[in-house]
Amino acid sequence: MALIPTLPRKLHGASIWALYVVGLLPAVWYFYQGATGGLGVNPVKTFEHLLGIWALRFLIATLAVTPLRDIAGINWLRYRRALGLLAFYYVALHFSVWLILDRGLDFSSIAGDIVKRPYITIGMVCLVSLVPLALTSNSWSIRRLGQRWSKLHQLIYPVALGGALHYLLAIKSLTAGPFIHIALIALLLLYRPLRKPFLAWKRGKPVAAQQRASSR
Amino acid sequence: MPVYRPPRIAASDITPRDIYMSRRKFMGTAAAGFVMAGAGSALAAPLTAAPSRFSTDETLTPKEAVTTYNNFYEFGTAKSDPAQNSGQFEPLPWSVKVDGMVGKPREFGIEELMKMQLEDRTYRMRCVEGWSMVIPWVGFPLSALLDQVEPLGSAKYVSFETVVRPEQMPGQTGFFQPLEWPYVEGLRLDEARHPLTILAVGLYGETLPNQNGAPIRLVVPWKYGFKSIKSIVKISLVEEQPQTTWKNSNAREYGFYSNVNPAVDHPRWSQATEQRIGDGGFFSVANRPTLPFNGYADEVASLYEGMDLKANF
Numbered sequence: 001m002a003l004i005p006t007l008p009r010k011l012h013g014a015s016i017w018a019l020y021v022v023g024l025l026p027a028v029w030y031f032y033q034g035a036t037g038g039l040g041v042n043p044v045k046t047f048e049h050l051l052g053i054w055a056l057r058f059l060i061a062t063l064a065v066t067p068l069r070d071i072a073g074i075n076w077l078r079y080r081r082a083l084g085l086l087a088f089y090y091v092a093l094h095f096s097v098w099l100i101l102d103r104g105l106d107f108s109s110i111a112g113d114i115v116k117r118p119y120i121t122i123g124m125v126c127l128v129s130l131v132p133l134a135l136t137s138n139s140w141s142i143r144r145l146g147q148r149w150s151k152l153h154q155l156i157y158p159v160a161l162g163g164a165l166h167y168l169l170a171i172k173s174l175t176a177g178p179f180i181h182i183a184l185i186a187l188l189l190l191y192r193p194l195r196k197p198f199l200a201w202k203r204g205k206p207v208a209a210q211q212r213a214s215s216r
Numbered sequence: 217m218p219v220y221r222p223p224r225i226a227a228s229d230i231t232p233r234d235i236y237m238s239r240r241k242f243m244g245t246a247a248a249g250f251v252m253a254g255a256g257s258a259l260a261a262p263l264t265a266a267p268s269r270f271s272t273d274e275t276l277t278p279k280e281a282v283t284t285y286n287n288f289y290e291f292g293t294a295k296s297d298p299a300q301n302s303g304q305f306e307p308l309p310w311s312v313k314v315d316g317m318v319g320k321p322r323e324f325g326i327e328e329l330m331k332m333q334l335e336d337r338t339y340r341m342r343c344v345e346g347w348s349m350v351i352p353w354v355g356f357p358l359s360a361l362l363d364q365v366e367p368l369g370s371a372k373y374v375s376f377e378t379v380v381r382p383e384q385m386p387g388q389t390g391f392f393q394p395l396e397w398p399y400v401e402g403l404r405l406d407e408a409r410h411p412l413t414i415l416a417v418g419l420y421g422e423t424l425p426n427q428n429g430a431p432i433r434l435v436v437p438w439k440y441g442f443k444s445i446k447s448i449v450k451i452s453l454v455e456e457q458p459q460t461t462w463k464n465s466n467a468r469e470y471g472f473y474s475n476v477n478p479a480v481d482h483p484r485w486s487q488a489t490e491q492r493i494g495d496g497g498f499f500s501v502a503n504r505p506t507l508p509f510n511g512y513a514d515e516v517a518s519l520y521e522g523m524d525l526k527a528n529f
Binding site for chain 1: 285289391481
């Protein structure tokens, strides 16, 4: 199925590097805006929130690669590592801005918040869980870990759930923006248990149709 | 030889107050095609007010911050929404109905309220979200209004209601309505009568911009900002504790009293510190400790003597 033109194989590598560059542009742009007074009167909070939202967006994109291939036949598996790493970079930046610019490295208040505030606890657990995933996002680790690599990288599902929960608990009221992000994560996670039956059904469909045709 | 000196004439002697007050309306029509971003300040009319001993001399939060960083969900939930989406709102004509357990229920036209003895009241404002400002309000004590309607002895609380105008307030339309409308708030009668409690009709020496609750709003400086209800159309004196919007929305997180209290955290975040908007910058956030009753403990702590402030949050 070719809904979009196929990219020549020799451009695959370049397109992945382009994705890293484009993916990091929002962070660079918002940092520039924040430093030059373009993010309003509370620039640190605005910057911090934007980084968090972009982390969720890359997490959503990472989770969308498989269903996109299953359902629409578009194979963007080659971009998944970059999307996942971009999500990690944004989570790490989101945390760093909170730590340094927002809390001003006030470690006692930071520690208190991490222990006492469920949404911050969840956020921290997600960040920590993403570290082994980021460290093993390379071909050497995949070869080295074999089956265990797939097992390890299933951690992305609880992390996505945690990210959605972290967002939900941090806001005062559920409006359209948060709802869309959280709903997309929920849909993409719900797809996982449905995937096997869906693929079986998809494989079986043409066969069943043929059988019906031949039995006529 | 005597030289003729023309008498000094104040601007307010030349232009009657109701004419310059309606300037807002005139300008609104004239400026309909202009960029809305500056609308809030472009429509403001100057006010004269007496100084007050209740004012703080802390550094004022810049006017730009006070008028562009707002929570006024009737215009949207983002901080910039009220300034951006309130251009269509018409604060004039306006009247406030005062009823309930009072001897003389009646409706006050905004012109009449603007003629009350106005004072400059520079107050700290602490938002429940953990940020704060210092805002030079112009207003008059709520007690001055209550005196005129003569509350009955049975009145124990005062309830307040914000206007509902979906056609002018985009946050009141659409699929995602963050709160129930009308926005309602309430105070105990002694809180309402406290001299710190004011009805504000202006800030920075001018009439209120739409995004700050034009044309008249409550300011209760020792409580979290959401208690200071905006664009008030109705005030009722009642016997039972009135409904309040945020408590209705989530009673576990927002209480009736909502006094600023660093010792009682919001269930999801700490209230021990606050970020002073306008101080510091991108690389130097101005976090400061939050004070009990937002620094007004000397004036108001006695109102809550013997009360468990953790239970009555």
